[in-house]
Structure formats: structure tokens, C-alpha cells
Amino acid sequence: NAGVTQTPKFRVLKTGQSMTLLCAQDMNHEYMYWYRQDPGMGLRLIHYSVGEGTTAKGEVPDGYNVSRLKKQNFLLGLESAAPSQTSVYFCASSYSTDRLRNTIYFGEGSWLTVV
Amino acid sequence: ILNVEQSPQSLHVQEGDSTNFTCSFPSSNFYALHWYRWETAKSPEALFVMTLNGDEKKKGRISATLNTKEGYSYLYIKGSQPEDSATYLCASGTYKYIFGTGTRLKVLA
Numbered sequence: 360n361a362g363v364t365q366t367p368k369f370r371v372l373k374t375g376q377s378m379t380l381l382c383a384q385d386m387n388h389e390y391m392y393w394y395r396q397d398p399g400m401g402l403r404l405i406h407y408s409v410g411e412g413t414t415a416k417g418e419v420p421d422g423y424n425v426s427r428l429k430k431q432n433f434l435l436g437l438e439s440a441a442p443s444q445t446s447v448y449f450c451a452s453s454y455s456t457d458r459l460r461n462t463i464y465f466g467e468g469s470w471l472t473v474v
Numbered sequence: 475i476l477n478v479e480q481s482p483q484s485l486h487v488q489e490g491d492s493t494n495f496t497c498s499f500p501s502s503n504f505y506a507l508h509w510y511r512w513e514t515a516k517s518p519e520a521l522f523v524m525t526l527n528g529d530e531k532k533k534g535r536i537s538a539t540l541n542t543k544e545g546y547s548y549l550y551i552k553g554s555q556p557e558d559s560a561t562y563l564c565a566s567g568t569y570k571y572i573f574g575t576g577t578r579l580k581v582l583a
């Protein structure tokens with residue numbers, strides 16, 4: 360069972376470089392999310408998507424862009440990386456608005472360092 | 475933006491002790507409350523999804539209660555074991571969940 364898969368797992372970027380994190384889920388989930396996790400801050404929502412072709416801003420969207428061209432994929436882009444974007448990034452997905460079935464499934468995280 | 479708070483931030487307990495921690499969330503427009511268990515270097519895993527006031531859920535030695543009117547949920551661990559060491563997260567919201575910062579539990583053998 361693949362579940363939610365993120366690539367790459369680790370990356371070091373120089374300030375100003377761009378990169379894309381790829382998230383793929385094989386559970387036919389409608390909703391997908393990108394979170395970042397920083398010490399003492401918990402998981403903070405960057406962007407999310409409620410279906411193919413839709414995206415919306417979360418709590419901390421600045422400096423990031425996303426796309427959901429296919430239902431199973433959710434891409435997170437950093438156009439011009441900054442040291443403040445050094446973090447662990449988690450992709451997640453969930454099934455529906457049915458309250459009892461809306462468990463969030465997480466990927467294993469992507470460690471990004473911007474120097 | 476919801477404000478979800480967890481306490482304590484961290485705690486150490488001895489093997490065999492029972493423990494509990496708290497998740498506080500805004501009680502207005504309540505939709506659902508989730509608990510997750512997060513081990514170091516792994517991804518968070520769902521423990522419970524709770525939706526009804528007075529709900530109680532149990533999974534082995536771990537249980538949770540929910541009070542939507544006053545905006546809190548308790549997570550209990552009975553007879554803690556070293557393998558229970560992890561960060562326990564709660565999250566509230568609709569499909570756009572807001573997470574607390576977690577309670578980091580260390581069970582000492």
C-alpha cells in the first residue's frame with residue numbers, strides 16, 4: 360500500500376533557487392494538503408486542494424505555489440527559495456467531507472534546507 | 475483561523491504510569507476533532523476521529539473523550555509503555571484542519 364508518497368525526501372537548495380515537491384496519493388482522495396513543520400510551531404497549512412484543478416491558500420502560503428492538474432498529484436513549488444523556507448514539508452490527503460471518514464493520511468515528509 | 479492548543483508541551487512518565495493530556499479548540503461551529511500519533515522520523519498516524527459531544531473512543535490502552543460545548547478533548551494512556559513515546563497531535567476543523575503543536579510524551583523504562 361503506497362498511500363501518500365512525497366519526492367524528494369531530502370534536498371539542499373541555495374537561496375534564490377527554485378524547486379518542486381511532488382506528492383502522489385493512490386487512495387482516490389479528493390482533498391490534498393501541504394503542511395510545513397517547524398520546531399515549536401506544529402504543522403502549519405501552506406496550501407490545500409479540494410479537487411482536481413482547484414487550489415486554495417492556507418495559513419502560510421507566501422513564497423509557495425501549488426498545482427493539482429491530476430487528482431492523484433499535488434505539487435508544491437518554491438519559486439525563489441529563502442532560508443526561512445528551511446523546514447520539513449508534509450503532504451497529506453483525505454477522502455471526503457464525511458466527518459467520520461475524513462482521516463488525514465500523511466506522507467513521510469521532505470526535509471528541505473535552504474542555504 | 476482556529477486556535478488549537480495542547481497541553482502540556484511535553485512530559486516524562488515512568489513505564490506503567492497512566493497519563494493524560496488536553497486539546498483545546500474553539501467550540502463554535504465545531505465539525506470534528508482528530509488525534510494523531512507521531513513518532514520521530516515517521517509521519518503522523520490517525521488515532522481517533524471524534525464528532526459528537528460526549529464521544530469516547532478507545533484503541534487498546536489509549537482512549538479519548540470529547541466535550542464540544544466547552545471545547546476540549548482528553549487523550550488518556552493507561553499503563554504507559556516505552557513504545558508509547560511519541561508526539562500526540564490533535565487537529566480541529568472541517569477539511570481544512572488546524573493542528574495543535576502537540577504533546578511530546580517520553581515513557582521511561
